Amino acid sequence: MGFLPSFLLRRLVSTEFDLAGVVVDGNGTDLKEGDEVFGWIPLNQNLSTGQGALSQYTRLPAVNVVLRPKNVTPTEASGFTVAGLTAYQALFDLAKLEAGQSVFVNGGSTAVGSFAIQIAKAKGARVAASASAKNEQYVRGLGADEFFDYTKAPLHEQLLAANVTPKYDVFYETVGILDPALFVHSPAYLAPKGIFLSVGPQGSGIGNIASFAWNVLLRPAFLGGVKREWKLVAVKPVPEDLKGFAKFVEEGKVRPVVDSVHAFEDALKAYERILTKRATGKVVVRVDPTAA
Known part of the structure; x- marks a missing residue:
């Protein structure tokens, strides 16, 4: 101090x-x-x-x-509140999630990821999520329809091999990593009008800032940039969102x-x-x- x-x-x-x-x-x-x-x-x-x-x-x-x-x-x-609103605002305010769409949550066992799975399911979306193998039952218990063990192989490689059909409408990165690989390869598993959301780098997830900035934020399409929308999730004090989240809890849709x-x-x-x-x-x- x-x-x-x-x-x-x-x-x-x-x-x-x-x-x-x-x-x-x-x-x-x-x-x-x-x-x-x-x-x-x-x-x-x-x-x-x-x-x-x-x-x-x-x-x-x-x-x-x-x-x-x-x-x-x-x-x-x-x-x-913080994790719940971060999930709620990402899916509804940014992604405009609708029933019948599909969502991938990277980090399904994190606080934000846990709420994101539940909120997406409450809206009527299909949800896939990643976590380590020991957390598979926890993540499935929250409502995930499909599970990926990120410890088996790099997640983007698993998603490429999975030949996702139909592609996800929303990809939500809730771990806080700055590795650009998930976004760079996202055209293989994220729909053309889909959106890639991220809570942003946290702790050791900061990684290579220059590589992330170039591949995600700056690289134009004519130089091989990814033609997908990327947005940072920044939680905001919106009373109606807090009430909406509380309603999901009251209805038993979010625990x-x-x-x-x-x-x-x-x-x-x-x-x-x-x-x-x-x-x-x-x-x-x-x-x-x-x-x-």
Whole structure:
């Protein structure tokens, strides 16, 4: 911490973004004391105010929370928002997914991927997904119709060999890798008017930035560029999307994806679990030990 500028030390009061809890002060909004909600603190708010979800009390705009459906517990709902909205907005706001279309989810056991599978199935789409072999039953249990084990061979090679027919309407990369191979070879398995979506590079997935930028973002078609649409998924605080996601939950079409639960005083163990990269679903910190 000694290397951080003093203004950052003042700002970064609390961390994390997803939350579920009970309203103690609606502050003149439609929410009232005692309402049970789930929601999130967007990154820009966290950076500008220091407010975070990993705290006993937090303050946030009322539009960033929604009443928690009674068929899920606070612990289950606490990991919904960021991953759920990232999946929801990608499929509906960007891809304009319709019933009867087909979706490929790369990273079906990730938090975003887990929700993407469920949301796509709820819309009436056919879903294929990738994960390691040990997570096949988990991914199929979420609704995936077809499974690819990415550890067997490079995924783009498996998809090329599969001779996908009909081709996917949406390819959603939820792992956070920057390897351009999946996009470069996508004409073989992504429909001409299909869309390739990505959550963007994360952690060790940053890889070769120059190769990615050239092959995905800059290379024109006359120089061999891919004639498919590529879009970065950036989650936004849209109240109607949060309500739409909550409706899927209330109808039982989307269920929680909780990997593990840790006590507030053991929050560091939650981060250790995330760093193993073996988590399937969300890692939750239970601030209130009496919460269900």
